[in-house]
Amino acid sequence: MKIRNLFAAALAALSFAAVAQQPIKIGMSMPQTGALGGGGKAALLALQMWVEDVNAKGGLLGRKLQFIAYDDQTNPALVPGIYTKLLDVDKVDLLIAPYGTNVTAPIMPLVKQRDLLLMGNFSFDVNAQIKHDKWFNNAPWGAGALAWGGPFLDAGQKLGAKTIAIMAADAEFAQNLCTGARAIAKAKGLQFVYDQNYPPNSVDFSSIIRAVRAAKPDLVFICSYPAESAAIVRAVNELGVGPTVQMIGGGMVGLQFAPIMEALGPMLNGFVNYNSWVPEKTMANPAVTEFLKRYSVRAKAEKVDPLGYYLPPFNYAIGQMLEQAVTATKSIDSKVLAAYLHKTEMKTMVGNIRFDTVGEWSTPRVPQAQFRGIKGKDIEQFREAGKQVIIGPAALKTGDIIAPFDKARN
Amino acid sequence: MKRFLLGSSGVLALAASMPLVFQNEYFFFAGYVVLQLIVLATAWNILGGYAGYVNFGSGAFFAVGAYTAVALYKAFALPLGLQILAGAAAAGLLGFGVGMLTLRLRGIFFSIATIAVAIVLETVVLNWHYVGGAKGLPTLRPTETPFFASHTVYLFFVMAVIAVIAVGAARYVETSWIGRGLRAIRDNEGAAECSGVPTLKLKLGAATLSGALMGAAGAPYAQYLSFIEPTSAFSLNHAVNALAMPIIGGMGHWIGPVIGAVLLGTVQQVVTVTISSEINVLVVGVLLVVFVVAAPEGILGLFRRFFPRKK
Amino acid sequence: MPQVAHPAFLVLGAYATYLLAGYGVDPVLAGLLLTPVFFVFGLGVYQFYYSTFEGRGSDQGLRGIAFFFGVAFIVQVGLILAFGVDQRLVDASYIGTSVEIGEMRIPKRMLVAFGVALALTGSLALYLSRTFTGRAIKAVAQDEGALRLMGANPVRIKRWAFGIATATCALAGALLIIIGPVDPNLDRLYIGRTFCVVVLAGLGSMSGTLVAGLILGIAESIVLTSAGTAWAPAVAFGILLVVLGVRPAGLFGR
Numbered sequence: 001m002k003i004r005n006l007f008a009a010a011l012a013a014l015s016f017a018a019v020a021q022q023p024i025k026i027g028m029s030m031p032q033t034g035a036l037g038g039g040g041k042a043a044l045l046a047l048q049m050w051v052e053d054v055n056a057k058g059g060l061l062g063r064k065l066q067f068i069a070y071d072d073q074t075n076p077a078l079v080p081g082i083y084t085k086l087l088d089v090d091k092v093d094l095l096i097a098p099y100g101t102n103v104t105a106p107i108m109p110l111v112k113q114r115d116l117l118l119m120g121n122f123s124f125d126v127n128a129q130i131k132h133d134k135w136f137n138n139a140p141w142g143a144g145a146l147a148w149g150g151p152f153l154d155a156g157q158k159l160g161a162k163t164i165a166i167m168a169a170d171a172e173f174a175q176n177l178c179t180g181a182r183a184i185a186k187a188k189g190l191q192f193v194y195d196q197n198y199p200p201n202s203v204d205f206s207s208i209i210r211a212v213r214a215a216k217p218d219l220v221f222i223c224s225y226p227a228e229s230a231a232i233v234r235a236v237n238e239l240g241v242g243p244t245v246q247m248i249g250g251g252m253v254g255l256q257f258a259p260i261m262e263a264l265g266p267m268l269n270g271f272v273n274y275n276s277w278v279p280e281k282t283m284a285n286p287a288v289t290e291f292l293k294r295y296s297v298r299a300k301a302e303k304v305d306p307l308g309y310y311l312p313p314f315n316y317a318i319g320q321m322l323e324q325a326v327t328a329t330k331s332i333d334s335k336v337l338a339a340y341l342h343k344t345e346m347k348t349m350v351g352n353i354r355f356d357t358v359g360e361w362s363t364p365r366v367p368q369a370q371f372r373g374i375k376g377k378d379i380e381q382f383r384e385a386g387k388q389v390i391i392g393p394a395a396l397k398t399g400d401i402i403a404p405f406d407k408a409r410n
Numbered sequence: 411m412k413r414f415l416l417g418s419s420g421v422l423a424l425a426a427s428m429p430l431v432f433q434n435e436y437f438f439f440a441g442y443v444v445l446q447l448i449v450l451a452t453a454w455n456i457l458g459g460y461a462g463y464v465n466f467g468s469g470a471f472f473a474v475g476a477y478t479a480v481a482l483y484k485a486f487a488l489p490l491g492l493q494i495l496a497g498a499a500a501a502g503l504l505g506f507g508v509g510m511l512t513l514r515l516r517g518i519f520f521s522i523a524t525i526a527v528a529i530v531l532e533t534v535v536l537n538w539h540y541v542g543g544a545k546g547l548p549t550l551r552p553t554e555t556p557f558f559a560s561h562t563v564y565l566f567f568v569m570a571v572i573a574v575i576a577v578g579a580a581r582y583v584e585t586s587w588i589g590r591g592l593r594a595i596r597d598n599e600g601a602a603e604c605s606g607v608p609t610l611k612l613k614l615g616a617a618t619l620s621g622a623l624m625g626a627a628g629a630p631y632a633q634y635l636s637f638i639e640p641t642s643a644f645s646l647n648h649a650v651n652a653l654a655m656p657i658i659g660g661m662g663h664w665i666g667p668v669i670g671a672v673l674l675g676t677v678q679q680v681v682t683v684t685i686s687s688e689i690n691v692l693v694v695g696v697l698l699v700v701f702v703v704a705a706p707e708g709i710l711g712l713f714r715r716f717f718p719r720k721k
Numbered sequence: 722m723p724q725v726a727h728p729a730f731l732v733l734g735a736y737a738t739y740l741l742a743g744y745g746v747d748p749v750l751a752g753l754l755l756t757p758v759f760f761v762f763g764l765g766v767y768q769f770y771y772s773t774f775e776g777r778g779s780d781q782g783l784r785g786i787a788f789f790f791g792v793a794f795i796v797q798v799g800l801i802l803a804f805g806v807d808q809r810l811v812d813a814s815y816i817g818t819s820v821e822i823g824e825m826r827i828p829k830r831m832l833v834a835f836g837v838a839l840a841l842t843g844s845l846a847l848y849l850s851r852t853f854t855g856r857a858i859k860a861v862a863q864d865e866g867a868l869r870l871m872g873a874n875p876v877r878i879k880r881w882a883f884g885i886a887t888a889t890c891a892l893a894g895a896l897l898i899i900i901g902p903v904d905p906n907l908d909r910l911y912i913g914r915t916f917c918v919v920v921l922a923g924l925g926s927m928s929g930t931l932v933a934g935l936i937l938g939i940a941e942s943i944v945l946t947s948a949g950t951a952w953a954p955a956v957a958f959g960i961l962l963v964v965l966g967v968r969p970a971g972l973f974g975r
Contacts, residue, residue, distance in 0.1 A: 033805040034805075037805070075641075075642070076546055076637065076639050076642070077635070077637075077639060077641065077642025077643075077645075078642075079637075080635045080636060080637055081439070081635075084435070084436065084439050085436060085439075087435075088434055088435045088436035088439070089434070089436045102545065102546075105545070105546065105548055105637070106546065106548060106635070106636070106637035106639075107637075108548055109548045109549065109550050109551065109636040109637065110636055112550070113550070113551060113636070130548070170536065170543060170544035170545065170951055171544060171545050172545040172546065175543075175545055196951075197544075197951050198951065199533075199536060199544065199951050199953060199954055200544050201904075202953075203808070203901040203902055204900070204901050206828065206831075207942045207945035207946045208945060208946070210946060211945075211946045211947075227808045227902065231901070231902065234817060237817060238817060238818070238819045238826065238828045239819065239826045239828070240826060267817075458783070462783055464783055464786045464787065466725075466790065511965070511966070514965070514966065515965060517786070518725070518786055519920075519965060521725070521786055521790075522725070522912070522916045522920075522961070522965075523961075523962060523965050525909075525912060525913065525958070526913060526916075526958035526959075526961045526962045526965070527958075527962065529909075529910075529913055529954060529955060529958040530955045530958045530959050530962060532954075532955075533951075533952055533954050533955035534955070536951060536954075537951050537952060544951070646794075646909060650790070650791075650794055653787060653790065654787075654791070657784075657787055689802070691794075691798050692795065692798040692799070692802065694794075695791050695794040695795040695798055696791075696795060698787060698790075698791040698794070699788060699791040699792060699795065702784045702787050702788045702791065703773045703788065706784055
């Protein structure tokens with residue numbers, strides 16, 4: 001009898017120790033194939049690096065981290081199923097959103113319903129309607145399209161532009177952004193000469209570019225996803241957009257991914273596009289430089305985006321924010337963490353971040369940069385300053401825009 | 411008939427008692443899909459198996475049901491029951507239209523026409539911004555569901571009811587004069603017409619019923635995923651599943667599609683959790699081809715071959 | 722014959738071209754090199770189809786359709802598993818440059834694709850109208866029994882025709898990837914386009930096919946250029962539905 005009691009006690013102690021030793025599970029889906037796959041893989045690598053770094057230091061609250069990531073193929077319909085599985089089968093403790101607006105939108109109702117913390121991942125205005133109070137985005141564009149579209153349209157206005165053409169993918173991200181850009185353009189008194197949505201996953205843009213050319217716009221604002229961005233740049237090269245165009249670009253996702261930059265090479269010259277981080281002197285930051293050095297070694301081995309400017313530093317920052325919040329509150333409870341994230345300034349390598357009420361950066365920072373002097377298809381040239389000159393906002397500016405577009409191509 | 415009623419109420423009681431046995435929400439999340447497949451497969455079989463008209467556009471009927479429900483919910487906040495009825499009605503109407511196509515088209519041309527219907531409708535929804543267009547529409551689930559542990563469990567039960575109704579309808583069609591008429595159409599439409607079978611009426615009826623059931627299966631879809639977007643609602647996977655499951659289970663008997671759906675649906679859910687979602691659709695495709703080639707009468711046929719009834 | 726897997730073979734051809742182009746083979750040449758492979762593949766598929774369905778006479782309508790539908794689906798998912806859902810493209814000197822005629826710029830890739838397609842269609846038309854086998858292929862579609870009476874084996878003729886059709890997919894697939902990026906889900910769109918063209922033309926009419934192709938192409942690009950860009954995918958299927966409903970024999974059918 002005694003022995004049995006002893007045995008039971010030992011078992012209980014063991015199982016208690018097991019609970020204490022159980023890892024903290026962090027779960028997410030990430031586009032590793034499909035439209036956003038190129039960027040998604042780079043972002044995933046950065047998060048894995050963070051998990052490894054934390055585990056090397058002994059974990060959080062004495063518990064190791066376990067990282068679970070599924071591929072959602074950039075398919076919004078797969079995402080709710082994956083997150084339900086993460087929560088109910090894998091029983092994860094903390095959630096990170098997949099990279100991208102289209103794949104994040106479907107899980108917003110789910111996390112709101114279950115009242116969970118969700119760390120956003122470069123989505124745009126995805127919380128604008130749902131207003132979940134436990135959502136925190138790592139992207140630097142803030143709420144609304146002003147910080148994003150503003151610098152592009154400001155520069156256009158200075159060039160004396162009167163007319164604008166807008167082409168947008170019929171998808172969550174592009175629609176959100178273009179709606180914002182339209183409002184800003186209207187306020188500036190620009191006249192819309194072409195304004196069309198094209199179906200998602202379009203392949204051939206010849207007809208559309210011909211139509212834009214025929215409309216003779218001064219500015220062309222494009223909201224597109226990676227494969228389409230590449231196809232648009234190609235079509236513009238083949239067909240030309242006409243001599244009237246002063247500036248073209250604005251919201252083209254994918255022109256920040258090294259594989260696409262490499263494939264397009266000099267075709268990019270002259271395009272003005274948004275970014276999150278470029279190697280210009282106004283953005284120099286030793287922490288990011290050090291991280292990118294480590295990152296590019298790993299990236300080469302794993303054959304993902306070798307530059308890693310756009311997403312990886314910000315994804316590592318998601319990890320840093322979780323680390324800071326969990327360590328400070330000694331908790332992994334969504335309510336506690338969200339309250340902390342709302343009231344505290346987060347110290348990350350991409351800068352100190354304060355969140356507004358909808359969980360976006362309260363001081364946004366979106367450089368619009370113009371591709372210049374790109375020769376051949378060598379990816380290393382993009383590491384130099386001066387290849388992506390920041391033309392706005394004023395605080396980050398490293399050069400004046402070259403216009404019209406045709407002149408910037410030579 | 412009595413036995414069937416008894417059996418189906420047994421199934422429903424079982425579904426209702428599931429929450430007592432299974433605590434994990436994911437079980438209901440996955441079980442819902444299997445039930446939905448039973449409805450789709452049974453509905454497809456009414457037109458495909460009995461009458462021999464191969465419908466490739468099941469996704470369209472499913473999506474019409476889903477989007478009708480979403481639009482009505484957004485406009486009038488209709489309760490789920492009415493959403494399902496409306497979804498079924500709209501998809502039934504579409505089924506009637508597709509039934510009209512059978513007037514002129516047979517065989518492969520009918521099948522291609524159903525794909526065409528699906529893609530045209532998908533483009534319409536892509537451009538219908540009220541229900542989110544191409545970017546989709548997040549739908550908030552009601553926070554409280556009386557009598558049920560959670561909304562997923564509730565939807566699971568609702569789908570179980572729809573499945574029982576679908577199978578009951580298919581069984582009625584099969585065993586009544588309607589089924590005999592449809593089979594006559596499948597075997598030789600001309601001869602059937604000549605011997606006084608009201609072919610058009612029967613085909614229209616079968617197409618409408620088949621469409622309505624698929625629509626009913628689609629109606630709760632947006633609530634289930636808490637999100638709806640056209641590509642997945644119109645997905646080719648619905649069409650492949652709806653066609654493969656009756657063929658694999660056996661098309662001659664109402665239980666065939668149910669066997670096919672339960673078997674394949676469960677395999678798919680397990681594979682999705684353990685391996686990947688791509689492999690799971692591949693499994694369906696491969697099994698479809700294997701069964702069509704090696705066991706044309708499906709699992710039921712195999713069963714009959716190995717356990718012939720004693721006379 | 723209920724060949725709905727044809728567009729899937731087309732996409733398969735595009736991916737095969739992509740693989741060869743990876744070794745520095747010109748895409749058009751790669752397409753040509755692939756035609757014999759696809760021809761043999763087509764012969765094999767038909768032989769299998771014949772021995773399991775046609776030969777047995779086992780309710781070939783429904784099961785035959787299901788068979789090819791299943792094959793198409795396996796090809797599609799197989800491509801997704803092998804290559805992922807990412808878009809693939811090839812590189813060649815005539816891709817990305819254009820010929821300038823005054824204000825107009827015409828991409829060279831389009832000219833190349835147009836030329837090859839025209840040559841292919843022309844030679845197929847010649848083959849079908851001038852050679853014995855070609856005429857037999859046309860005949861088998863109309864009256865199998867009569868052909869048998871004339872001493873030709875309809876099964877062999879059909880197998881031959883299936884082989885040629887599949888071989889064409891290789892070259893057409895090469896053109897597809899020259900024109901633009903290819904992804905595994907493309908075949909669904911091409912089911913519509915293929916059948917739209919064929920049905921619009923009237924089955925078996927070669928010259929009709931050319932005209933129908935032109936009509937569809939122009940209709941799609943008008944929609945793309947005009948106000949309703951987002952409606953483009955429905956064009957082919959819309960035309961198809963209208964033609965099926967109004968004149969199932971097609972514009973040029975007898």
